[in-house]
Amino acid sequence: MHAQSSSGIADERRTVLVVEDDLRIRLQLAHCLRADGYAVVEAGTADQAVRILAADRRIGCVFSDVQMPGALSGADLARWVMLNRPGLGVILASGGLREEQVVASLEGEVPFLAKPFRYARVRDLLDMIFGEPRARIDCEVKEGSVTDVQALPAKRSEHSWECTTP
Template identity: 45%
Template sequence: MASAAHRPLVSGGPRTVLVAEDDPFLRMLIADALREAGMRVIEAVSADDAMTVLSADIAVDAVLTDVRMPGTMDGVALAMRLAVEYPWLPVFVASGDLDPVIAGTLPAFIAKPYDINAVVALILERVNREVADE
């Protein structure tokens, strides 16, 4: 049986988004907006913390990560690692100053500053599409 973090989205119930953002104010804003949209949110202050959550077999339906964060890896490294270890998991990478060449290699890049409602809509659309494909 697949572990929770390794299995595809589960049917029914609220979807869970892992938000990795070191700016507490921005993390709170996006987490609150996702919760208001009916999502469960797990907050992480770094890519390392995000990997700890995923390694704990907690089911996650999508990840939103900042690029520049403290720790041993940044959001780009996190996205690359997740693409290998959790290829089914939608990952959204946000940054205000990422090289366009690098941004173009990411599965879903969101330029900062971003419209929080637009980001929530993007995540909901992708997660709902994944559910419909089950």
Template identity: 40%
Template sequence: MGALEIIVANEPEPAGVILVVEDEVLIRLDVSDFLRGQGFDVVEAASADEAIAVMASGEHVSLVFTDVQMPGSTDGLGLVRWIRRHRPTVPVIVTSGLSRDRDLSPDLADLAPIEQKPYSEAALLRRIRRRLDL
């Protein structure tokens, strides 16, 4: 008998860790599954409060993709402000179902780029890759 050769296939490195923050379960699952299919590791949160807990725990996050309107003690804009104070190097993309830019907080454009709902997965992927320099 010959020697047993073990070949270990190297898993490709993930493209990054995306924290998806969305209170609508089906939307969160859909975008998370899509991003996983594109090679990203995904951490999910149903509220800004959960997202802050994830980030405060020291979890590595490459980018945050968050909705604006969510239940809890803070919304997506509060989450973005928390990130700017505590994890300022983490890029953020905000999504909103509000139909007009003027309906959004005036300071939102200064905080993070906005991906209007409904968004296409291809457009979201392009924006994420640009923000991560991929």
């Protein structure tokens, strides 16, 4: 499994593993990340993410939903990362849990986003993790849809959307 940037070249330093069981949200976030120049690897469960992380050393950050099917939650995945891949960035997100419910169970600082969230916030966290700002795009990621923040023409429906660049 090879992650590629939008230019088609594998990006060893800026690869994000997106772990989300809602396919629409996962595809939307992955699309925004790729449009922003990140290489992306996708997983539908934390169990699958652990297998990917054990085999793929290129990944520099994990973005994970908290509540997912399978044996492991996103918080369990964050704990696994802290033990097995120290120094790897982790961002957690949830639409059903509050930050204090999630982060309190973890030892260490783990950024948390409540759904719905704006891609700009994800971008700011990735800038901190990877240590360098990039050109900005902004879209709002919601349960089942992404809303463009920029007032540029875009196709929008449950299954079609675009990220826009200012």
